[in-house]
Amino acid sequence: MMGFLGILLLLITLLLIYCCYRLYHAYGVLKRLGIPHPPVTPLMGNGIELLKMSSTDFQEKWLAKCGKVFGYYLGTKVSIVVADLDILKEIMIKQSDKFVNSDAEPQIMIEIRRNNNMGSGLIFQKGEEWKRVRRIVTPTFSSKKLKLMMPLVEKGINSLCSVLEDINKKGQSVNIPKIYSQFTLETMLAVAFGSEVNLLKGEGSALSEAAAGFFTDLSEPLFIWEAIFDSYFPTLLKYLSALGARTLPLGKHMKVINDTSLSIIKSRREQSHNGDKREDFLQLLMDAEAPDDPENESSIKASRVLTDKQIVGLCFDFMLAGHDTTSSMLAFTSYLLAINPHEQEQLCQAIDDYYQENEGASLYDASQNIPYLDWVLHEALRLYPPGPTTARVCNETCTINGVTFLKGFRFDIPILKIHMSPEYWDQPEVFNPKRFSPEGKEGRNPQAYIPFGSGPRSCIGMRFALMEAKACLVSILRKYRFERSPDTQVPLKMVVAALQYPKDGIFIKIAKV
Numbered sequence: 417m418m419g420f421l422g423i424l425l426l427l428i429t430l431l432l433i434y435c436c437y438r439l440y441h442a443y444g445v446l447k448r449l450g451i452p453h454p455p456v457t458p459l460m461g462n463g464i465e466l467l468k469m470s471s472t473d474f475q476e477k478w479l480a481k482c483g484k485v486f487g488y489y490l491g492t493k494v495s496i497v498v499a500d501l502d503i504l505k506e507i508m509i510k511q512s513d514k515f516v517n518s519d520a521e522p523q524i525m526i527e528i529r530r531n532n533n534m535g536s537g538l539i540f541q542k543g544e545e546w547k548r549v550r551r552i553v554t555p556t557f558s559s560k561k562l563k564l565m566m567p568l569v570e571k572g573i574n575s576l577c578s579v580l581e582d583i584n585k586k587g588q589s590v591n592i593p594k595i596y597s598q599f600t601l602e603t604m605l606a607v608a609f610g611s612e613v614n615l616l617k618g619e620g621s622a623l624s625e626a627a628a629g630f631f632t633d634l635s636e637p638l639f640i641w642e643a644i645f646d647s648y649f650p651t652l653l654k655y656l657s658a659l660g661a662r663t664l665p666l667g668k669h670m671k672v673i674n675d676t677s678l679s680i681i682k683s684r685r686e687q688s689h690n691g692d693k694r695e696d697f698l699q700l701l702m703d704a705e706a707p708d709d710p711e712n713e714s715s716i717k718a719s720r721v722l723t724d725k726q727i728v729g730l731c732f733d734f735m736l737a738g739h740d741t742t743s744s745m746l747a748f749t750s751y752l753l754a755i756n757p758h759e760q761e762q763l764c765q766a767i768d769d770y771y772q773e774n775e776g777a778s779l780y781d782a783s784q785n786i787p788y789l790d791w792v793l794h795e796a797l798r799l800y801p802p803g804p805t806t807a808r809v810c811n812e813t814c815t816i817n818g819v820t821f822l823k824g825f826r827f828d829i830p831i832l833k834i835h836m837s838p839e840y841w842d843q844p845e846v847f848n849p850k851r852f853s854p855e856g857k858e859g860r861n862p863q864a865y866i867p868f869g870s871g872p873r874s875c876i877g878m879r880f881a882l883m884e885a886k887a888c889l890v891s892i893l894r895k896y897r898f899e900r901s902p903d904t905q906v907p908l909k910m911v912v913a914a915l916q917y918p919k920d921g922i923f924i925k926i927a928k929v
């Protein structure tokens with residue numbers, strides 16, 4: 417009996433020694449490569465600190481202590497934060513083939529997509545398949561095609577303006593992000609799913625409820641825990657995620673989105689013979705075909721088009737990536753104009769001048785041809801980039817500017833920190849749209865401004881987002897002004913997660929011109 421216990425104890429001791437050795441080895445990677453990192457806690461790595469503070473505060477703290485490149489561990493998984501613009505240019509543009517994948521999709525989302533038989537879309541798509549899909553989808557975002565969607569965008573703008581009219585009549589301040597969030601969701605449902613609702617007037621649908629519910633259920637700590645868990649128990653994580661996918665509301669919301677979209681595609685295919693086509697993303701993706709690729713003669717017909725489940729995955733991605741981001745851009749721009757009345761007047765003057773010189777101009781043309789409007793939006797995106805960080809994964813060990821990165825390393829690109837760095841921006845905290853005038857841009861490193869990312873994996877929806885936001889602001893500012901009220905919090909308290917939000921909302925007044 418003692419002999420058995422002795423052997424058991426010995427085995428446990430050996431197992432513990434092995435685990436300690438594995439941990440010691442795993443936590444030695446960054447040191448061996450000469451990449452500085454914060455002190456680690458066994459098992460958690462730097463996860464505890466990341467759960468306590470926002471990812472951008474974490475980046476700020478350790479960039480200040482370690483310089484422009486540092487690493488950290490989630491569990492035993494390595495991430496590298498890179499704020500060095502030369503290295504970023506290599507990762508995002510010059511050697512982008514070695515960093516073609518962005519972040520890994522959370523396991524729970526993989527399981528939910530699998531349960532619903534939904535395609536992977538673009539955001540989390542990898543390698544060659546990502547290249548193929550991006551090639552097919554890119555023409556959908558040409559200026560010519562986006563212009564065709566303007567009537568759907570204008571419809572949303574009209575109902576937004578009538579809501580602002582009511583708010584103005586009441587004379588109260590309003591939490592503007594909430595209004596814009598309904599507007600951009602409504603527009604996204606119309607352009608990506610062909611589903612017309614009037615959320616701003618309180619008229620929703622099963623699809624709009626599922627979409628709104630989906631956004632409420634996403635949380636950053638869930639993803640930090642997942643990354644830590646994944647580094648020790650990947651198989652168990654898969655089982656737990658499969659269970660979560662079946663039981664959590666997130667899975668149910670996605671099922672509604674998936675089933676509704678598939679039935680819309682089906683009915684459009686059935687009606688295609690009557691030649692009555694709607695101009696929206698859904699239809700464009702249904703008709704999309706990759707252009708000829710002379711360098712790839714073997715590309716077969718089937719690989720140049722998208723399946724229905726891929727189309728649903730893509731439309732879902734557009735909603736995921738395009739709804740909250742665009743509404744946040746609009747909300748922060750309105751806030752900045754409200755607290756900078758001089759800049760607001762300059763913008764309104766530019767809009768008036770444009771319409772005086774171009775009587776009867778369309779909303780699309782006006783929004784594309786007022787430079788000051790462009791500068792204002794870009795400056796708002798500098799100060800408040802909706803996505804404060806983006807990511808890449810290294811798929812081939814390589815050395816860049818003397819730093820070696822191993823295959824499998826994940827990269828955090830600290831967009832917000834770069835936008836607020838005094839090294840690249842004079843008085844970075846000041847709202848100054850003229851930074852984006854041709855003279856203001858002269859000599860600036862383009863990598864210092866990346867609200868939509870950069871390189872081949874940059875935001876595919878940038879033009880659509882800017883078109884929607886510009887048209888929206890032109891329409892509003894021809895009738896109203898944003899005004900600071902006693903409820904307006906200055907400076908804003910922020911919550912930073914995958915996206916950044918104003919903690920207590922943004923309350924401003926809507927005044928009539």
Ligand code: HEM
Nearest residue numbers: 539734737738741742745806868869870873874875877881
């Ligand atoms: C102000 C609005 C928006 C901002 C600030 C924004 C920002 C970003 C950023 C930072 C990325 C990652 C880029 C990189 O890592 O280099 C991204 C990717 C993406 N965005 Fe946007 N986005 C916006 C609106 C939209 C809209 C309206 C859509 C769709 C209609 C969209 C669709 C996507 C997609 C599909 C990707 C993944 C692209 C890929 O991996 O190939 N975004 N966006």
